[in-house]
Amino acid sequence: MAFYVTTPIYYVNAAPHLGHAYTTIAADVLARHMRQRGEDVFFLTGTDEHGEPVALAAQREGITPRELGDRNVERFKALLPRLGVTNDFFIRTSDPEHADRVREILQRVHDNGHVYKGTYEGWYCPRCADFKSEQEAGEDYTCPIHRIPLDREKEDNWFFRLSAFQTDLERLLADDSDFVVPRAFRNEARVFVAQGLRDVSLTRANLKWGISVPWDPDQVFYVWFDALLNYVTALAFARPGEDLTDRFWPATFHLIGKDILKFHAVYWPALLLAAGLPVPDHLYVHGFLLMRDSEGVDHKMSKSLGNVLDPFEVLDNYGADPLRFYVLREVSFGQDGGVSTAGFAARYESELANELGNLAGRVTAMVVRYRDGNVPQVELDPALGAEIDVAPAAVCRHLDSAQLSPALEAAWQPVRRLNRYVEEQAPWALAKDPDSAGDLDRTLASLVEGVRVVAVVLLPWLPETMGRLLDALGARDRSLAAARYGAEVPTGVERLAPLFPKVEQIEATA
Ligand code: MSP
Numbered sequence: 217m218a219f220y221v222t223t224p225i226y227y228v229n230a231a232p233h234l235g236h237a238y239t240t241i242a243a244d245v246l247a248r249h250m251r252q253r254g255e256d257v258f259f260l261t262g263t264d265e266h267g268e269p270v271a272l273a274a275q276r277e278g279i280t281p282r283e284l285g286d287r288n289v290e291r292f293k294a295l296l297p298r299l300g301v302t303n304d305f306f307i308r309t310s311d312p313e314h315a316d317r318v319r320e321i322l323q324r325v326h327d328n329g330h331v332y333k334g335t336y337e338g339w340y341c342p343r344c345a346d347f348k349s350e351q352e353a354g355e356d357y358t359c360p361i362h363r364i365p366l367d368r369e370k371e372d373n374w375f376f377r378l379s380a381f382q383t384d385l386e387r388l389l390a391d392d393s394d395f396v397v398p399r400a401f402r403n404e405a406r407v408f409v410a411q412g413l414r415d416v417s418l419t420r421a422n423l424k425w426g427i428s429v430p431w432d433p434d435q436v437f438y439v440w441f442d443a444l445l446n447y448v449t450a451l452a453f454a455r456p457g458e459d460l461t462d463r464f465w466p467a468t469f470h471l472i473g474k475d476i477l478k479f480h481a482v483y484w485p486a487l488l489l490a491a492g493l494p495v496p497d498h499l500y501v502h503g504f505l506l507m508r509d510s511e512g513v514d515h516k517m518s519k520s521l522g523n524v525l526d527p528f529e530v531l532d533n534y535g536a537d538p539l540r541f542y543v544l545r546e547v548s549f550g551q552d553g554g555v556s557t558a559g560f561a562a563r564y565e566s567e568l569a570n571e572l573g574n575l576a577g578r579v580t581a582m583v584v585r586y587r588d589g590n591v592p593q594v595e596l597d598p599a600l601g602a603e604i605d606v607a608p609a610a611v612c613r614h615l616d617s618a619q620l621s622p623a624l625e626a627a628w629q630p631v632r633r634l635n636r637y638v639e640e641q642a643p644w645a646l647a648k649d650p651d652s653a654g655d656l657d658r659t660l661a662s663l664v665e666g667v668r669v670v671a672v673v674l675l676p677w678l679p680e681t682m683g684r685l686l687d688a689l690g691a692r693d694r695s696l697a698a699a700r701y702g703a704e705v706p707t708g709v710e711r712l713a714p715l716f717p718k719v720e721q722i723e724a725t726a
Contacts, residue, residue: 221468225263229269229274232295233526234517234527237299237539240261240295240296242549243303244302245615246615246618248675249615262308264439266309266425269342270285271425298531299536300540305450307449311453313449317448319427319430321445321493324492331375335371338369341361345439347417371421376415376418380490381485386410395495395498398501401474404477416438419432419436420435421434424436441483448465466494466497467497471618474504498617504517505543508556508558514554534564536680537679541568541624541678545563549621569718573715579667580712586656589710591707592657594654600634605701627677634663638663668689681715688710690706
């Protein structure tokens with residue numbers, strides 16, 4: 217089955233921060249998991265390079281928007297391998313192939329009768345690249361998001377007949393629809409539609425930095441329409457000489473932050489319908505990562521406040537896996553939540569080092585110590601197996617609907633169960649009693665096999681460390697079919713360096 221997952225494309229007006237890394241990590245977990253299930257996966261990320269957000273930032277620095285894009289795109293690209301992200305393509309909206317496809321599709325929207333000439337008069341926030349209603353502008357005419365004065369605009373441009381899609385959108389966002397998840401965001405989009413859809417500007421007359429309009433070359437397309445189309449255009453040129461559109465469109469999941477809901481839940485499906493293209497299956501909307509201060513109060517992450525948890529710094533000190541785990545474990549996916557350096561250190565210690573790292577370390581060390589590294593080939597404890605085997609199925613069920621937090625919780629259950637099993641069976645006591653050799657064999661084999669299953673299930677979250685653990689267990693099959701107790705019992709184990717060394721150990725070797 218085809219599985220197509222996307223992240224928003226990031227504005228190149230600044231360097232990437234943890235908020236950007238967050239969506240990309242989430243998409244990567246889904247992509248890796250679906251590959252483990254043998255699905256035909258395509259995972260897209262990239263950068264949004266046109267419009268005022270980039271043009272104005274470039275102007276402030278005294279360089280061209282293209283120069284700014286070329287410089288910052290490298291930072292976004294550099295972050296991906298460091299996060300262990302396995303995207304199949306990276307699109308830049310400045311790619312000429314993207315521009316050609318955008319012109320082609322929007323020409324079709326025009327020819328289908330959904331575009332007309334009009335005059336836009338009203339408020340505009342250049343940072344949001346969004347038109348604001350009188351209500352949003354408020355009494356002081358500032359952007360409610362960026363708190364900057366709004367521009368009063370009056371320009372002749374081309375309008376997209378969004379209002380013609382009122383009924384289609386009401387249907388798409390109806391009670392029984394799972395087009396937008398979680399449900400609270402579906403309701404938010406529905407409220408917006410219920411107010412009555414107004415036509416929107418499709419082009420901009422006073423801006424040069426964008427894709428020129430084929431039927432009116434003095435204008436460029438409004439950046440949001442150019443940007444949204446990336447999800448479709450990329451498929452046409454990601455693989456030279458091959459068009460992947462039929463294979464992967466419509467997308468299975470667009471992952472987005474809650475601030476860009478209106479564009480994805482309202483403009484985007486309407487635009488696709490106008491172009492005669494199928495709408496995506498689902499949008500998964502996540503909340504914001506907030507910075508938690510030492511008093512436990514959460515703040516919006518902001519470069520100007522200097523409170524940004526720098527992903528590069530965490531990656532330098534710990535590598536990708538702990539960061540991937542932390543952001544998806546600490547904050548319930550779909551809600552806002554606070555993150556902090558102290559919170560990171562606490563979870564690293566309690567869950568990764570103490571629960572998972574110690575389990576893997578102890579189990580492998582005991583097999584080395586008591587059985588020279590050979591895993592006894594005996595019958596496994598079936599009761600333990602029954603408990604472990606619940607996890608993979610639960611993870612699949614949750615990830616089918618991109619429920620990343622319950623999925624990780626389900627994957628973590630066997631870690632806890634195995635730690636209890638170690639305590640219950642006390643292999644060190646069995647090892648002292650020659651009459652208990654059979655029990656020790658069975659305990660060790662059951663533990664090793666349990667740890668192997670856990671490692672396979674956790675691979676999408678912790679690809680590097682679980683990969684290392686599976687290597688130490690000699691486990692070859694990394695597909696989810698192998699995540700079944702008894703499927704591939706290891707025959708021997710190797711000694712394992714700590715998967716999640718204590719912070720002091722990391723510092724000592726740095
Ligand atoms: N370029 C547009 C998206 C176009 S998609 C066709 C854009 N770019 S952005 O760089 O400003 O934001 C990209 C994504 O990062 C958004 O989904 C936004 O919600 C997310 N985040 C930015 N800061 C964030 C946090 N602090 N926490 C979580 N996500 C955040 O919007």
